[in-house]
Amino acid sequence: MSTRTPRGDTRARILDVALELFAEQGYEKTSLREIADRLGVTKAALYYHFKTKDDIVRGIVESAAAPLDEVIAWGEGRPWSPEMRDEVVRRFAERMAERVRLLRFFHENQPAVRELNAGALFKQRMISMIRLIEGPERTFQDRVRAAMSLFAINAGLFLLQEDPEEPDSGDAAERQAAALEVALEIARLIRPGTGGAGGGGTGGAEADGDAGTA
Numbered sequence: 449m450s451t452r453t454p455r456g457d458t459r460a461r462i463l464d465v466a467l468e469l470f471a472e473q474g475y476e477k478t479s480l481r482e483i484a485d486r487l488g489v490t491k492a493a494l495y496y497h498f499k500t501k502d503d504i505v506r507g508i509v510e511s512a513a514a515p516l517d518e519v520i521a522w523g524e525g526r527p528w529s530p531e532m533r534d535e536v537v538r539r540f541a542e543r544m545a546e547r548v549r550l551l552r553f554f555h556e557n558q559p560a561v562r563e564l565n566a567g568a569l570f571k572q573r574m575i576s577m578i579r580l581i582e583g584p585e586r587t588f589q590d591r592v593r594a595a596m597s598l599f600a601i602n603a604g605l606f607l608l609q610e611d612p613e614e615p616d617s618g619d620a621a622e623r624q625a626a627a628l629e630v631a632l633e634i635a636r637l638i639r640p641g642t643g644g645a646g647g648g649g650t651g652g653a654e655a656d657g658d659a660g661t662a
Contacts, residue, residue, distance in 0.1 A: 459497050461487060466504045471552045475501065475560040502564055512550045514631070515543040516573050523580040534578045537635050539598055540629045541601045545620070551606040574598065585640040597635040601627050610614045 459505050469478045474561060484494045498504045519539045526532050544551065554561055559569035581594035594627070604627020605620075 452580065458493075459507070460490075460511075462494065462497055463504065463508050466501075467508050467549055467553055470505075470557060471549055475505070475553075477559040504568075505561075505564055506569070508550065508553070509567075513570055513573050514546050515546075516540070516577065519543060520573065520576045520580065522578075528580075528583045528640070532630055533581050533583060533635055533638065536577070537597055537601070537631050538628065540577060540598060541624065541631065544601055544625050545605055548606050551602055555606065581635055581638065582636055583640040588639070590638045590640070593634050593637050597631040600631040600634060604630065 462483065466483050469486060470485060478496075478501070480494055481491055483504070484491045487494070498507065506584070519536060522539065523532065523536045554567070577598055578591060578594040581589045581597060584593075602621045
């Protein structure tokens with residue numbers, strides 16, 4: 449019986465270890481040699497799967513963003529409604545809760561990521577998510593609200609837990625629940641056909657407060 453590691457498993461290990469190193473010491477400061485050493489393989493073996501660090505980042509983004517593609521496909525197959533909007537936010541929150549290391553990588557390596565094609569690919573997915581949430585007859589304010597609802601998820605999952613001034617921000621599940629609550633409050637201010645929340649403040653949130661899951 450062969451004891452060789454399947455190619456798919458090796459590729460997944462490379463992406464996992466590379467993301468770990470990128471998060472620890474930064475994209476620019478991490479070499480292919482260090483990734484190979486952490487894996488316990490030769491540099492030639494690493495080259496078999498990825499020729500450059502850019503290729504590795506692309507693989508990380510494609511792997512981590514696949515669940516987002518599922519959410520996008522789910523939303524694009526349905527007409528917009530408050531229920532659909534809320535469910536998109538919920539599904540985004542669930543997927544990102546499993547990818548905090550990816551959030552950390554993007555946050556701590558922004559200058560490098562901006563120069564990489566993989567960063568543009570992830571940005572395009574986020575734009576697609578915003579379009580699903582903002583709905584028809586959107587205003588610019590609605591687009592900002594849609595973007596901020598997604599940012600609320602990321603902030604709650606990653607940024608706040610890194611803040612030493614907030615030691616009582618709760619465990620991961622509590623942060624996830626709090627972030628989702630805030631994200632939905634923001635998203636529910638989007639009311640197509642009414643010009644957004646207008647001067648009514650929280651009226652949109654109250655109107656959609658009982659929106660259920662599609």
